[in-house]
Amino acid sequence: MTELGGQTQDPSKPAGLSRIQEKNRSLILDAALGEFSRKGFSGATVERIAAEAGMSKSNLLYYFSSKEAIYNATLAHILEVWLAPLKTLRPEGEPAEELAGYIRQKIEMSASYPEASRLFANEVMQGAPQILPILETDLKRLVAEKSQVIEDWIAAGKMRRVNPVHLIFTIWATTQHYADFSFQIRALTGRDLSDPDFLEETASAVTSLILNGAGLDWPAKTGPGE
Incomplete structure (x- = not known):
């Protein structure tokens, strides 16, 4: 499947596959993503996949x-891909630039992979029966690690005191809304993230709302009096 967020290895793919076998697995998983996101696990069939x-x-x-x-x-593939952008938050970076980059990646993923977002959301809403162990281990550790990055920015006076976990949740909720509720968005606005102008408008609005709420100037000031 397509690599995202700088990922070079898919944990759902066994080692030692030939190029043809890798291609066939990718075809199956791409087809399965569409089938499961439309029909759910119970409604999907191996025949249609x-x-x-x-x-x-x-x-x-x-x-x-x-x-x-x-x-x-x-x-497994969706989870790895969806978490890849969060892993890119750098402690040495400036919080406005790091968080803006993260939000941008999440918006672009919602544009390119809406079915992945919907399938993940459906799994979680059903109690995460297949991925709960990952949520309670790998994801929990990653969120704790990146929450500490945000805490360090706060301690250094680089941003307003906010709860880091809730900040991460807010970014997830706002960015993935545009994938999970794309039909509602299209009904209300006549547009969705497939429209490049709407994608830019969305990224700008969401980034400004979240960063300004955290005490960060966005868009960043570029010169005196700006």
Whole structure:
């Protein structure tokens, strides 16, 4: 599948695959993402996933033993990709630039991978039966690590005191809203993130609201009197 956020390895992909096998796995997971995001786990079928991937059911089952195995691999990839931007927050960076870059990446991901966001949201709303162990371990550690980065910026007087965890939650909620509720947004505005101008407008508005709320000037001032 497509690499995002500087990721070079997909944890859902076993080592030692040939190029053809990697291509076929990617085709299956891409097809599965669409099927699961539209139908949910219970409504999805291996037959439709195979057809969308352009292969027979028996060929698909060579790569994945069951629908649950396909679902788990799809979720593992989504989680890795979705968390990649958070990993890029640098302690040595300026908070306005680091957070603006993070928000921008999340908006662009909502534009490019709305089905991934919706599938992840559906899994979590159902109690995260497949990914709860990851949420309670890997994700929890990552959020704690990046919350400390934000705490250090606050302690250095670089930004207003805010709760770092709630700041991260707010960024997730606002950016992924444009993927999870794209039909509502299109109904109300006549546009969505597929429109480059609307994407820019969205990124600018969301970034300004969040950063200004955290006591950070955005857009950044570039000269005297600006």
